Amino acid sequence: MFGTSRNNISPQLQKLIDILSKVQGLGPKSARRAVLQLLKKRDVLLAPLIDAMQAAHDEVCTCGICGNLDTSDPCAVCSNETRDHNVLCVIADVADLWAFERSGGFRGQYHVLGGLLNALDGISPSDLRIPQLIERIENGKINEVILALSATIDGQSTTHYLAEVLENKGVKVTRLSHGLPIGGELDHIDDGTLMAALKARREV
Ligand SMILES: [Zn+2]
Numbered sequence: 071m072f073g074t075s076r077n078n079i080s081p082q083l084q085k086l087i088d089i090l091s092k093v094q095g096l097g098p099k100s101a102r103r104a105v106l107q108l109l110k111k112r113d114v115l116l117a118p119l120i121d122a123m124q125a126a127h128d129e130v131c132t133c134g135i136c137g138n139l140d141t142s143d144p145c146a147v148c149s150n151e152t153r154d155h156n157v158l159c160v161i162a163d164v165a166d167l168w169a170f171e172r173s174g175g176f177r178g179q180y181h182v183l184g185g186l187l188n189a190l191d192g193i194s195p196s197d198l199r200i201p202q203l204i205e206r207i208e209n210g211k212i213n214e215v216i217l218a219l220s221a222t223i224d225g226q227s228t229t230h231y232l233a234e235v236l237e238n239k240g241v242k243v244t245r246l247s248h249g250l251p252i253g254g255e256l257d258h259i260d261d262g263t264l265m266a267a268l269k270a271r272r273e274v
Contacts, residue, residue: 135206137182137199139164147171147180154178156213160203160232162186162220165257170218173261176268178216181206186224187231195231203232207239214242216271220255233274244271 079087083105090101108116132138133145140146147153147167157178161167162185170176183198195201207215217232219225229245236243247270256264 136180137164137184137202138167138180152177156211157216158206158210158212158214159216159218161218161256162225162228163257166218169257169259169261169264170268173265175261175265179212183219183228186219186222187228188224195235198228200232200235204235204239207236207241212241214244216268217243217245217274218256218268219245222255229274243274245274246271 077084087098087101087105090096090104091098093101096104108119129141130139131141131143133140133143133148135144135148138145138147142149154177158181159170159176159178160181160183161170162183164182167180167182170180181199181203183200183203185193185198187193187195187198206212215232215236217229219229233243233245246267259267
């Protein structure tokens with residue numbers, strides 16, 4: 071009947087839409103469209119998606135060293151002996167690691183913070199993988215730490231905080247050049263710009 075508050079979507083479908091709506095970047099509208107697409111293409115989309123999600127759930131873990139997501143711990147980057155283990159690139163999220171790896175121009179190690187400092191949201195150093203970073207630098211053979219955080223307010227305040235904390239740790243601390251767009255997330259920057267910012271990095 072028109073005029074009632076019930077939308078007549080079955081509870082199973084509504085549940086799926088509600089869950090997908092919570093994914094960052096998808097709202098209820100996109101979630102509804104995605105669900106319809108999946109159901110229209112059961113064999114080519116829905117069934118393989120179920121399998122892929124189950125595999126990701128069962129097999130992907132967080133690397134205990136760098137915070138990367140992989141099917142092995144340590145991850146493929148940390149356990150690759152041909153990479154430079156003296157240079158450490160500090161990034162906010164795994165998406166940034168993917169951006170650097172896509173560009174193919176960085177052969178060092180990473181450290182994923184898991185976010186950025188934000189006083190308003192109550193995100194403090196202990197909420198991020200900053201204690202692990204300090205421990206890694208104190209115990210490792212790292213010569214240079216590259217702070218590759220976004221040019222957003224949170225990115226800049228995290229960079230300043232880390233530069234201070236790392237000041238007397240006996241490592242060279244650099245940051246990406248200001249070629250990055252202000253407010254830009256690393257993940258959205260094209261490979262060429264990201265590599266130029268990396269090459270033109272300067273000491274903090
Ligand atoms: Zn790792």
